[in-house]
Amino acid sequence: MAVRPKNLREARDTYRTNSELAWWVFMRISGLFLVFLVFVHVFVNNISINVATVDYDYVASRLARPSVKVFDSFLLGFALLHGANGLRYSIEDYLKRPGPRFWAKLTLYVVTAAIFIMGVMTLWAFSYQEMGDAVRNLGSGL
Amino acid sequence: MYRGREGQWAYFLHRITGVALALYLLLHVFDITLVMYGPDGPFNAFLLFYHQWPFRIGLVLVIAAVVYHALNGLRIILLDFTTWAIRYQRSMWYGVLGITTIIGIPVLIKILPEIFGGA
Numbered sequence: 160m161a162v163r164p165k166n167l168r169e170a171r172d173t174y175r176t177n178s179e180l181a182w183w184v185f186m187r188i189s190g191l192f193l194v195f196l197v198f199v200h201v202f203v204n205n206i207s208i209n210v211a212t213v214d215y216d217y218v219a220s221r222l223a224r225p226s227v228k229v230f231d232s233f234l235l236g237f238a239l240l241h242g243a244n245g246l247r248y249s250i251e252d253y254l255k256r257p258g259p260r261f262w263a264k265l266t267l268y269v270v271t272a273a274i275f276i277m278g279v280m281t282l283w284a285f286s287y288q289e290m291g292d293a294v295r296n297l298g299s300g301l
Numbered sequence: 302m303y304r305g306r307e308g309q310w311a312y313f314l315h316r317i318t319g320v321a322l323a324l325y326l327l328l329h330v331f332d333i334t335l336v337m338y339g340p341d342g343p344f345n346a347f348l349l350f351y352h353q354w355p356f357r358i359g360l361v362l363v364i365a366a367v368v369y370h371a372l373n374g375l376r377i378i379l380l381d382f383t384t385w386a387i388r389y390q391r392s393m394w395y396g397v398l399g400i401t402t403i404i405g406i407p408v409l410i411k412i413l414p415e416i417f418g419g420a
Contacts (some may be wrong), residue, residue, distance in 0.1 A: 166381050189355045190374040197367055205406055209415045210360060215344045218336050235330065244322030249320055260363060270348075274327050277334040 163248075189237045196234045217246055228282050235278045243271040311394045315373050318366035325363055357416045361409070370403050372397040 164170035174180045204213070204221075221227045246267055247249070254260040332351070337345040350356075376393045379386035386393065 165387075170381075187378050190371075190378065194342045194375065197371065201364055201367060205360065205364065206411060210357065210412075211415065214348060215336060215340050215342075218333065218344070219340070222336070238326055239330075242319075244325050245319045246323050247314065270327060274330050279336075280331045281334045281337055 186241060186244060188236065189241045192233070193237050193241060196230070196237065199230075200234055224280065231282055232279070236273070239271055239275050239278070243267060305392045307394045310316055311376070311390075311397070314369060315377070318370040322363070322366050322370060354416050357412075361412055361416075362410060365401065365405060368401045369397065372400055 164173040167184075170180055170183045174183065204210070222231075247264060250260060250263045250267065254263055332344075332347055335342060335347055338344065358405075373394070376390070376397055379393070380390055
């Protein structure tokens with residue numbers, strides 16, 4: 160689809176399926192949230208500090224905080240869905256032949272799903288504070 | 302290829318920054334997941350590699366892409382959901398470029414010395 164709808168009424172007329180209309184709306188709603196989420200994220204982690212000082216300890220201490228876990232979860236979910244859908248638009252615009260289009264989209268979905276699962280695991284499966292405490296308490300538990 | 306006026310350039314920049322940011326996002330989430338291997342895992346070596354100056358310049362470009370894509374995205378939302386914005390779409394695009402520059406200058410002043418000051 161080379162020409163995309165210019166407003167909500169045109170979008171309703173253009174998209175034959177409800178899901179395409181839903182994605183059109185989602186891109187705008189998530190975009191609004193992402194302006195806030197990404198600006199805060201970039202300012203905190205890249206502008207207010209020298210990014211060359213970022214190391215394992217910095218990331219671990221941030222991910223140990225519940226507020227960061229929640230904030231980053233919204234960031235991860237919105238950004239991946241927004242980005243993956245944008246890449247899907249691009250694939251559909253530039254890959255016209257069914258074969259390459261199918262494989263490109265399949266690759267996109269598999270990679271996005273894998274990255275999402277790994278991201279959620281990083282945010283929630285590992286509490287560094289608790290992990291450290293558990294390891295330090297190993298001896299006293301015996 | 303692009304003989305259109307501002308609207309077409311706005312679209313072209315939105316598309317290319319969007320694709321670049323989406324690909325960066327996938328790489329970025331992947332490298333953060335490396336912390337799962339623990340403090341002696343590959344994370345620090347990976348980051349040390351990316352702390353070289355060409356990648357830090359790349360990160361500045363990522364910030365620029367974020368700011369442009371975000372502001373032009375707000376412009377698109379206004380165009381889509383209001384009746385009046387379309388009359389100002391061209392000047393709003395120059396506004397997007399202007400605000401991107403205004404945000405960019407202090408960010409460059411903060412970050413460039415960190416990259417080239419041996420920090």
